[in-house]
Amino acid sequence: MSNPVNGSVRMETKDLSVRYGPAIYGIQNVSMPVHANKVTALIGPSGCGKSTFLRALNRMHDLNSDVEITGQALLDGEDIYAPQVDAVVVRRKIGMVFQKPTPFPTKSIYDNVAAGLRLVGIRKKQVLDEAVEKALTGAALWDEVKDRLKSPGGSLSGGQQQRLCIARALAVEPEVLLMDEPTSSLDPASTLRVESLIKQLKDQVTIIIVTHNMQQAQRVSDYTAFFFVGELVEVSPTGTIFGSPREERTKEYLSGAFS
Amino acid sequence: MTLKARYARDAAIQVGVVLMTLIVVIPLLIIIVYVVANGITALNLDFFTQELGSPARAIQGRPAGLRASIIGTIVIDLIALAMALPFGIATGIMMSEYPEHPFAPVTRLMVSTLNGMPAVLMGLLAYALVVKNTGGFSALAGSVALAFVMIPIISRTTESVLRVTPWSLREAGLSLGLPRWRVTVSLVLPAARAGIVTGALIAFARAAGEAAPLLLTSFGNNYFSMDLTQPMDTLPQRLYSLAISPYRQWHSMGWGGAIILLLFVMLTFYAGRIAVKKMEERALGVNEERRTARRKTRKDRREANQ
Numbered sequence: 001m002s003n004p005v006n007g008s009v010r011m012e013t014k015d016l017s018v019r020y021g022p023a024i025y026g027i028q029n030v031s032m033p034v035h036a037n038k039v040t041a042l043i044g045p046s047g048c049g050k051s052t053f054l055r056a057l058n059r060m061h062d063l064n065s066d067v068e069i070t071g072q073a074l075l076d077g078e079d080i081y082a083p084q085v086d087a088v089v090v091r092r093k094i095g096m097v098f099q100k101p102t103p104f105p106t107k108s109i110y111d112n113v114a115a116g117l118r119l120v121g122i123r124k125k126q127v128l129d130e131a132v133e134k135a136l137t138g139a140a141l142w143d144e145v146k147d148r149l150k151s152p153g154g155s156l157s158g159g160q161q162q163r164l165c166i167a168r169a170l171a172v173e174p175e176v177l178l179m180d181e182p183t184s185s186l187d188p189a190s191t192l193r194v195e196s197l198i199k200q201l202k203d204q205v206t207i208i209i210v211t212h213n214m215q216q217a218q219r220v221s222d223y224t225a226f227f228f229v230g231e232l233v234e235v236s237p238t239g240t241i242f243g244s245p246r247e248e249r250t251k252e253y254l255s256g257a258f259s
Numbered sequence: 260m261t262l263k264a265r266y267a268r269d270a271a272i273q274v275g276v277v278l279m280t281l282i283v284v285i286p287l288l289i290i291i292v293y294v295v296a297n298g299i300t301a302l303n304l305d306f307f308t309q310e311l312g313s314p315a316r317a318i319q320g321r322p323a324g325l326r327a328s329i330i331g332t333i334v335i336d337l338i339a340l341a342m343a344l345p346f347g348i349a350t351g352i353m354m355s356e357y358p359e360h361p362f363a364p365v366t367r368l369m370v371s372t373l374n375g376m377p378a379v380l381m382g383l384l385a386y387a388l389v390v391k392n393t394g395g396f397s398a399l400a401g402s403v404a405l406a407f408v409m410i411p412i413i414s415r416t417t418e419s420v421l422r423v424t425p426w427s428l429r430e431a432g433l434s435l436g437l438p439r440w441r442v443t444v445s446l447v448l449p450a451a452r453a454g455i456v457t458g459a460l461i462a463f464a465r466a467a468g469e470a471a472p473l474l475l476t477s478f479g480n481n482y483f484s485m486d487l488t489q490p491m492d493t494l495p496q497r498l499y500s501l502a503i504s505p506y507r508q509w510h511s512m513g514w515g516g517a518i519i520l521l522l523f524v525m526l527t528f529y530a531g532r533i534a535v536k537k538m539e540e541r542a543l544g545v546n547e548e549r550r551t552a553r554r555k556t557r558k559d560r561r562e563a564n565q
């Protein structure tokens with residue numbers, strides 16, 4: 001796999017708009033770069049379109065026939081919405097962790113993590129065992145579940161379920177990982193472990209993370225994008241956004257003028 | 260409204276609800292009691308081990324029974340279920356998972372038409388399709404007719420349980436790069452399996468009680484037969500023919516058959532309830548947890564002994 005140069009542009013959107021109905025914009029004309037092997041944080045008030053944007057990046061809106069998408073979303077220069085591109089292939093490269101934990105309830109913890117690998121034809125028990133342990137360790141869940149890998153995924157607590165979903169997404173080794181508020185249901189200790197995982201993963205993966213926690217954005221991200229009412233207000237290196245933002249609206253949001 | 264008036268209204272509504280329930284339950288109880296009272300004397304060993312034979316047998320007091328009808332009902336019903344399941348589940352998936360597919364509206368129309376069709380027409384349909392083309396009445400033709408009765412029931416329950424499985428499950432599967440069919444087969448169907456099993460059992464029990472579709476297809480057979488290409492006896496159709504026969508002995512055997520049919524349907528529902536409960540428990544890991552707990556106590560005990 002050709003790994004792009006550190007810091008080069010891995011994904012880029014051009015005038016990307018998502019409409020949930022004829023006049024209901026989720027996001028409007030968003031153009032922004034996503035740098036390779038960096039963490040980009042998406043921040044902004046509730047309902048500003050962060051999840052909408054994130055889901056547009058791995059074609060999660062495809063199933064909803066009311067949604068209309070215009071503009072481009074490029075992965076390594078190729079538009080993922082081009083007619084010849086297969087959404088399934090796109091999603092294998094671009095993984096996702098959802099805002100709400102969504103384990104496969106009837107599958108065991110082990111099978112939850114192994115599900116994606118089995119699909120690409122990996123059957124060897126030893127390979128699967130190693131991948132499952134690695135992913136669960138990465139998601140800071142291994143110690144809690146190593147004795148009950150056969151229990152169903154639905155029998156875990158909410159926070160454990162979210163870490164299980166992180167492990168599941170990691171196991172298939174995506175090139176880009178989209179994380180929608182991955183720590184919103186976690187306790188402080190697990191949150192810190194997931195954050196250190198994110199920093200650790202940067203070597204192999206390009207990460208986009210939605211967060212409402214400004215400290216978290218500062219701790220983990222290299223770039224921060226501020227969304228407001230469906231528009232991208234500014235995207236800059238994280239230090240710049242939190243130090244001296246270019247836009248007045250960013251400054252107001254960060255000082256708590258609107259939430 | 261005063262508090263007293265509220266209590267009075269509450270009591271009135273309660274009385275109304277109880278009354279309505281009784282109106283529904285009492286006739287059912289009367290039917291059960293009546294059937295049992297009339298048929299219980301017919302249920303001897305011969306009833307379960309002998310075939311019916313000619314009317315002379317019963318009149319002369321020689322052994323006669325409904326073994327052929329009981330076994331025939333089970334055989335024809337099971338084959339019908341095996342035929343109906345793939346079609347019922349597939350059409351349910353089509354309506355729930357691929358609503359944008361050009362076949363989806365056609366499927367929906369066909370399923371609702373089948374659902375509203377009187378059962379005797381299912382018999383005519385199977386008659387035209389199977390009996391006419393194979394040259395005679397047969398057990399298989401009966402199974403086809405009952406499969407037509409089962410398909411819309413399985414299809415509709417499948418569709419509705421698939422619809423209530425959360426979207427997030429599908430999205431989680433898709434986000435791993437699973438193709439849509441794989442998400443349906445490996446994730447959505449297993450999550451909905453308890454509901455699908457319930458639907459299949461309702462269809463099975465419902466078809467077990469149908470006489471009309473069988474009159475023109477499996478036809479009936481006074482003698483025991485396991486040949487699927489020949490007429491075969493079934494309980495509902497046998498009850499009908501015993502009831503309209505002029506022989507007292509056959510009437511009493513008919514009541515006995517009604518008890519068995521009633522039991523058969525009730526047992527099917529009961530077995531289904533247990534199966535669904537087991538499945539739900541397994542899905543929630545109740546058994547796994549119990550097993551782990553048991554293993555742990557055993558280990559603790561061993562350690563305590565040392």
Ligand SMILES: Nc1ncnc2c1ncn2[C@@H]1O[C@H](COP(=O)(O)OP(=O)(O)OP(=O)(O)O)[C@@H](O)[C@H]1O
Pocket residue numbers: 020024025026044045046047048049050051052053
């Ligand atoms: N399926 C949908 N149908 C119609 N409108 C939707 C749908 N999903 C989201 N929206 C609208 O799109 C806008 C953006 O929603 P989105 O979920 O992207 O916000 P968000 O920034 O992720 O918010 P939060 O921080 O609360 O998760 C909102 O106004 C929302 O009401």
Ligand SMILES: [Mg+2]
Pocket residue numbers: 050051052099180
């Ligand atoms: Mg969101």
